[in-house]
Amino acid sequence: MESNPKPEAADADADAPIAELRDASKHYGAVVAVEGLNLSIRRGEFLSFLGPSGCGKTTALRMLAGFESPTAGEVLLDGLRVNDVPPHRRPVNMVFQHYALFPHLTVAQNIAYGLRQRRPRPPRAEIDRAVDQALETVRLPGLGARRIWEMSGGQQQRVALARAIVNQPKLLLLDEPMAALDKKLRRDMQIELQTLQRSLGITFILVTHDQEEALSMSDRICLMRSGRIVQIGGPRALYDQPANRYVADFVGKSNFFPGRVTAASPGRTDLAVAGGLQIAGQASAALAVGAAATASLRPEQIALNRAGPGDGIPVTVVNRIFLGEHTEYLVRNAGLGEFLVLASRQAEAAAGAFDPGDEAQASWPDGAALILADD
Structure with a gap:
């Protein structure tokens, strides 16, 4: 011993x-x-x-x-x-x-x-x-x-x-x-x-x-x-x-949109996802054009508003959960499917709250996503 x-x-x-x-x-x-x-x-x-x-x-x-x-x-x-x-x-x-x-x-x-x-x-x-x-x-x-x-x-x-x-x-x-x-x-x-x-x-x-x-x-x-x-x-x-x-999914909540890399440069990678949409962001590892990858967007990075076409992608509110300091919305887009949006009390005070069944526009800053290589 x-x-x-x-x-x-x-x-x-x-x-x-x-x-x-x-x-x-x-x-x-x-x-x-x-x-x-x-x-x-x-x-x-x-x-x-x-x-x-x-x-x-x-x-x-x-x-x-x-x-x-x-x-x-x-x-x-x-x-x-x-x-x-x-x-x-x-x-x-x-x-x-x-x-x-x-x-x-x-x-x-x-x-x-x-x-x-x-x-x-x-x-x-x-x-x-x-x-x-x-x-x-x-x-x-x-x-x-x-x-x-x-x-x-x-x-x-x-x-x-x-x-x-x-x-x-x-x-x-x-x-x-x-x-x-x-x-x-x-x-x-x-x-x-x-x-x-x-x-x-x-x-x-x-x-x-x-x-x-x-x-x-x-x-x-x-x-x-x-x-x-x-x-x-x-x-x-x-x-x-x-x-x-796996890490993005386990640590906090995230929305995942699979696709293929259409452009890759230092600091920015573009991904073609369902519905003919493009999502851009920082890649977690070097990715070649044509490679399969997944865009990760945190719910708090996405905003909901009632503005007209051109201000985001059209979504329908499926469900709403009031969490006190935030409201969590489950929304659906024809191409992307269902994903989560987390709206702060301040954001809702400015844009108003949404009810299930409401039509809205979802948007996020260009380049906000994290582009992850497939596990």
Whole structure:
């Protein structure tokens, strides 16, 4: 068995990654959970593994935690190989989806549990001080004597976080910790997690299937599919510059119009799509004239108006969903078929709202589309 990673290794190079996956794979017999993962995790960043169920994101997290050993490749913490180091000997803590709190213990006893397992055990006064500080950090001061079943869902999540941070881990791993919370509480906890991560300076790694959660919280997102990493980047980069249709479809909403390239030059590619229409935009990769490709247009890039012919393409409003700050319209064009339009309250105040069955004109800025090579 390998030795425990040494805390002082992190001080050797502040720019060195806190953790790495090098060609890491995990197979369960003939089943491939993840394959050839290469990822360098920066010190102090908030990274999210994003993807649908079964894409391998939780397996990647469990390899970092030590609950799974890679079938091939390496897991490194502070530059040291930890493939065979058990979870309790890694400077890593994990917050599980259902928190895994002990119902028979008080809040303070739950938080102190990890400290009490250390050998030699810290003095009682030191443990009490650390627990009180953790409760202050997660904004639960004075609640150490409460029972777990007396706490709300949001408070239980904070207790789980306090139990994780009291050990001062180098990595804090979050396995869909907000899946059981209602929407408003989930949003509040997202803000609290961001604030907590920035104040502590600990590297947070989140697993989620919720793209809105990943976009709103992360410094970087690692998007996965079928056990492999598809694209790594900041939230804005994944949203504005997806590598392919899968990324554009998974990160936010998008309309896709397949066609063939009719012209290609630096900074602009023209695509002939159904109905004799041309859509222009920036290509995500070099495309030759005649190549099959797909134009991606975000719903918020498209405007609806009642102007006459020549101001866009004619559409019929099929459905309308009021979302508060926006209204989402499903519209149909004879050539393009059905697609989504997202209208802000300001846009509707200027142009007026539309009802199902209304005729309208849909338009978007020239060159606004992203032209994606077929996967």
